[in-house]
Amino acid sequence: MAHRKKNRNVGIIGIGQTKYSSHREDVNQPEMIHEAVIAALKDAGLTMKDVDCIVHGNMELFEMVHQPDLWHTLGTGAYGKDCIRITTGGTVGATVACAADNLVASGMYDIVMAIGFEKLQEGHTTGGITNMADPLWFRHLQTGALTGTKAYDVIKEFGEERAKRASLMYRIIMDKHAGLNPNAHRAFGLEFEQIDDLIKTSPRLVGDLKLIEMCSQSDGACCVIFACEKKAKELSKKPVWVRDHITVHREEVFVMFGYDDRNPFPATHRFAAEQLYTRNGVTSPVDYFDVFEMYDPASWWAVDWLRDFFMLKGDEHLKLVENKEIMIGGKIPVNPSGGVIGSNPIGATALVRVAEAALQVRGDAGAHQIPTPVNHALASGFGGTMWTVLMMLEKELNWQEAHNG
Amino acid sequence: MSLDFDRKDCFVVDGKLALPYTYFAGRMGSKFITTLRDEKKIMGVKCPVCNKVYVPPRQTCEIDMTDIRENWVELRNTGEVTNFTVIRYDDKHLPRKAPFILALVKLDGADSPFAHILEGIVPEEVTLGMRVEAVFAKATTSTILDIDHFEPARVSKVQVSEPAPRAQEHAAVPKSKEELDQDERRKAMSKKIIITAALAGAATMKNQNPAVPYSPQEFADDAYKCWKAGAAMVHVHAREDSGMATHDHGRIKDTHDAIREKCPDLIVNMSSAVGMGKTAEQRISQIIHVKPEMASLNTNTMNFSLVDRKSGKVFIDFVFENTFTMLQDFGKAMEEAGVKPEMELYDMGGLDNWALIAKQGFFTRPFNFNFVWGVAGGQAFRPDAFMTMKHALPEGANFTTCGVGTDQFPAITMSSLAGGHMRVGLEDNIRIPTGELAKGSYEQVEWAVKIAQIAGREVATPDEARAIMGLRKR
Numbered sequence: 099m100a101h102r103k104k105n106r107n108v109g110i111i112g113i114g115q116t117k118y119s120s121h122r123e124d125v126n127q128p129e130m131i132h133e134a135v136i137a138a139l140k141d142a143g144l145t146m147k148d149v150d151c152i153v154h155g156n157m158e159l160f161e162m163v164h165q166p167d168l169w170h171t172l173g174t175g176a177y178g179k180d181c182i183r184i185t186t187g188g189t190v191g192a193t194v195a196c197a198a199d200n201l202v203a204s205g206m207y208d209i210v211m212a213i214g215f216e217k218l219q220e221g222h223t224t225g226g227i228t229n230m231a232d233p234l235w236f237r238h239l240q241t242g243a244l245t246g247t248k249a250y251d252v253i254k255e256f257g258e259e260r261a262k263r264a265s266l267m268y269r270i271i272m273d274k275h276a277g278l279n280p281n282a283h284r285a286f287g288l289e290f291e292q293i294d295d296l297i298k299t300s301p302r303l304v305g306d307l308k309l310i311e312m313c314s315q316s317d318g319a320c321c322v323i324f325a326c327e328k329k330a331k332e333l334s335k336k337p338v339w340v341r342d343h344i345t346v347h348r349e350e351v352f353v354m355f356g357y358d359d360r361n362p363f364p365a366t367h368r369f370a371a372e373q374l375y376t377r378n379g380v381t382s383p384v385d386y387f388d389v390f391e392m393y394d395p396a397s398w399w400a401v402d403w404l405r406d407f408f409m410l411k412g413d414e415h416l417k418l419v420e421n422k423e424i425m426i427g428g429k430i431p432v433n434p435s436g437g438v439i440g441s442n443p444i445g446a447t448a449l450v451r452v453a454e455a456a457l458q459v460r461g462d463a464g465a466h467q468i469p470t471p472v473n474h475a476l477a478s479g480f481g482g483t484m485w486t487v488l489m490m491l492e493k494e495l496n497w498q499e500a501h502n503g
Numbered sequence: 504m505s506l507d508f509d510r511k512d513c514f515v516v517d518g519k520l521a522l523p524y525t526y527f528a529g530r531m532g533s534k535f536i537t538t539l540r541d542e543k544k545i546m547g548v549k550c551p552v553c554n555k556v557y558v559p560p561r562q563t564c565e566i567d568m569t570d571i572r573e574n575w576v577e578l579r580n581t582g583e584v585t586n587f588t589v590i591r592y593d594d595k596h597l598p599r600k601a602p603f604i605l606a607l608v609k610l611d612g613a614d615s616p617f618a619h620i621l622e623g624i625v626p627e628e629v630t631l632g633m634r635v636e637a638v639f640a641k642a643t644t645s646t647i648l649d650i651d652h653f654e655p656a657r658v659s660k661v662q663v664s665e666p667a668p669r670a671q672e673h674a675a676v677p678k679s680k681e682e683l684d685q686d687e688r689r690k691a692m693s694k695k696i697i698i699t700a701a702l703a704g705a706a707t708m709k710n711q712n713p714a715v716p717y718s719p720q721e722f723a724d725d726a727y728k729c730w731k732a733g734a735a736m737v738h739v740h741a742r743e744d745s746g747m748a749t750h751d752h753g754r755i756k757d758t759h760d761a762i763r764e765k766c767p768d769l770i771v772n773m774s775s776a777v778g779m780g781k782t783a784e785q786r787i788s789q790i791i792h793v794k795p796e797m798a799s800l801n802t803n804t805m806n807f808s809l810v811d812r813k814s815g816k817v818f819i820d821f822v823f824e825n826t827f828t829m830l831q832d833f834g835k836a837m838e839e840a841g842v843k844p845e846m847e848l849y850d851m852g853g854l855d856n857w858a859l860i861a862k863q864g865f866f867t868r869p870f871n872f873n874f875v876w877g878v879a880g881g882q883a884f885r886p887d888a889f890m891t892m893k894h895a896l897p898e899g900a901n902f903t904t905c906g907v908g909t910d911q912f913p914a915i916t917m918s919s920l921a922g923g924h925m926r927v928g929l930e931d932n933i934r935i936p937t938g939e940l941a942k943g944s945y946e947q948v949e950w951a952v953k954i955a956q957i958a959g960r961e962v963a964t965p966d967e968a969r970a971i972m973g974l975r976k977r
């Protein structure tokens with residue numbers, strides 16, 4: 099994949115999040131966004147005067163609001179500034195981060211604020227998602243965002259007992275992580291002893307995808323401030339450097355009509371990971387990265403995707419889960435924040451992955467900070483038709499010469 | 504380039520998107536909408552840093568990002584139009600039938616305009632900067648439509664501006680040949696007789712005659728019957744459901760509009776007296792708001808009381824105030840609003856009062872007068888007094904007459920003989936000449952039609968009446 103080096107380096111210098119929850123009647127959309135914006139400005143020690151451009155994104159029409167970037171100006175602080183709206187479905191939070199990185203790296207702006215938000219309780223998510231599908235072929239057959247095919251795949255490959263236990267093991271690890279994150283929407287206090295019980299008792303949503311394994315619908319906003327190397331060094335004691343990012347997607351992944359061995363589920367995740375690691379010289383991602391904030395909409399997906407993102411073979415990914423290597427304190431902690439299963443304000447969700455990965459690099463994640471040093475972090479975004487976005491974050495600016503500032 | 508594509512065998516998917524949603528208004532929006540709903544107050548917030556006042560209220564100043572959520576200010580219900588558009592198509596999602604006006608209204612004290620419906624004015628007359636005021640909805644919907652609409656602001660003190668230059672119509676200016684011809688035609692037409700039905704007045708209640716209308720619907724139904732019976736015009740004082748005379752713009756407009764809806768042909772003449780104890784401003788502002796084709800204009804300050812006709816005992820003593828200033832201001836306001844005044848003459852002095860003010864030249868021809876007889880405080884009906892007043896009218900003026908109680912039928916009979924017109928209705932009298940309660944104003948109209956027949960006068964249609972009285976052709 100053709101890829102050119104950055105024109106200049108970009109650092110994350112401000113991070114702000116709201117508490118994620120099921121309802122926010124007390125604030126309207128711009129007011130909720132404003133909370134994250136103020137938190138990010140405070141974190142960066144900036145005012146809106148310092149910000150050159152705002153990149154705004156969420157799921158199209160999930161709040162049943164047209165052109166939200168315009169009427170959110172009061173919350174985003176975009177008054178009198180350049181503002182760009184981006185919407186790429188579930189990946190949008192990651193895409194606003196990539197766009198902000200590009201806008202700064204290009205030299206267009208020195209400081210760019212990326213904002214992702216969602217108030218899922220206001221709109222109609224399944225209706226919105228269903229309308230994304232091709233009206234001729236798929237729209238009448240859509241069920242929304244849920245699918246049981248991944249559970250089917252994993253069960254088929256590894257047997258029912260091991261597969262179901264791995265999915266629940268992953269789920270409970272996420273719940274334990276969420277319990278440490280004050281912003282997380284859901285933390286039930288699940289214990290590993292409940293695995294067998296939950297396999298039997300949790301209601302099935304689609305196929306073998308159970309209610310407990312699925313992410314929530316959350317309200318919340320996230321804001322991340324990106325700055326050019328010069329400004330980042332001036333303004334921030336601990337800038338987190340954006341090393342690289344990649345986006346891969348394809349539309350025909352609406353595989354509605356059953357699993358086909360000869361035409362497996364297109365592996366955009368693995369493709370994206372391969373491209374990204376190759377061009378950055380990462381040979382063993384599990385060893386290279388210290389933390390991974392993964393967009394994990396459901397535990398079945400999450401377990402399976404670990405294999406793609408970490409370029410693993412056979413059942414190595416299952417072993418990571420089964421041996422709790424993905425837990426805080428493990429070999430490669432995944433989602434210390436509790437992940438998407440813990441909180442899913444969709445338009446913010448993928449940006450939260452970047453924000454949480456950056457907090458881990460800075461060592462500012464609080465109770466869910468992993469105990470070992472974090473020098474290299476990976477964040478992923480996921481959306482509807484197998485969109486994949488990966489972003490690599492670094493503590494030190496030492497992987498390439500910084501030509502300019 | 505040809506647009507002639509081959510569309511044969513092309514399948515088209517017909518779909519419909521209809522997604523439910525809720526909107527969390529937040530605390531700011533919640534307070535705004537509940538205060539509007541429960542207290543009929545429009546609230547904004549003021550930024551203490553840049554002094555910008557936001558309505559609808561915002562939590563943050565967009566300019567300086569100041570948190571302004573606690574800085575509530577109450578705004579006035581008046582403001583000015585900063586821009587507007589006219590909606591000329593009908594659609595399900597629109598709040599009114601086309602054509603209607605959507606205006607940006609900047610409330611007094613606010614710095615941000617917001618859009619709302621503007622009523623009570625035709626699109627051609629809307630101007631940027633014009634003063635408007637909010638009219639609150641009678642029933643709440645917990646939406647911004649708790650402000651039902653905006654309308655031209657009430658004239659707080661009637662403007663004393665120069666009247667529009669319609670020189671050829673002014674009383675003081677000599678008449679043109681064309682105008683003299685028009686007068687001739689009017690004279691010929693005046694052989695026809697206009698019957699007006701005063702449906703309710705301000706004082707007649709249902710306990711006196713159950714046919715007295717209170718609700719807009721009752722007014723409309725009554726007006727319809729009168730029109731069917733031969734009336735060309737109805738005279739209206741709107742009532743609350745309780746029967747009390749009202750100066751509420753909404754109720755008056757509803758009453759007016761209900762009549763117009765039911766009988767589009769009929770002329771509606773509204774009272775500028777309204778009822779006892781109303782202020783000058785309450786009396787005239789509703790006329791300017793509703794803009795009926797015609798309205799009463801009272802010409803003198805007088806007693807207007809309730810006195811027992813047999814014993815002379817005073818039940819209610821009331822001074823009906825109509826100062827020269829009011830005569831002037833009301834008259835001007837009506838002429839400027841295109842509402843034709845009907846001058847109410849309770850005695851000869853009223854005519855003299857009018858003639859004095861008319862020297863200012865703003866009253867337009869033809870002038871229309873109504874002789875009112877039998878008010879406790881005015882003069883009783885006397886045929887010679889009637890003729891004296893008729894002779895004192897300016898040349899070419901029209902006159903009609905009405906009488907309270909037993910003065911009613913003798914007075915209108917006199918008028919039909921003397922070339923004038925007739926007003927009947929439950930406002931003036933609750934009975935028919937036999938002494939029985941009238942089944943409605945329409946029954947008195949039926950009697951008036953008989954009187955017209957006896958006097959050899961043909962009953963005027965509403966359009967003929969318009970021509971006679973100089974109302975705009977509809």
Ligand SMILES: [Zn+2]
Pocket residue numbers: 550551552553554555564565566567568569
């Ligand atoms: Zn301000």
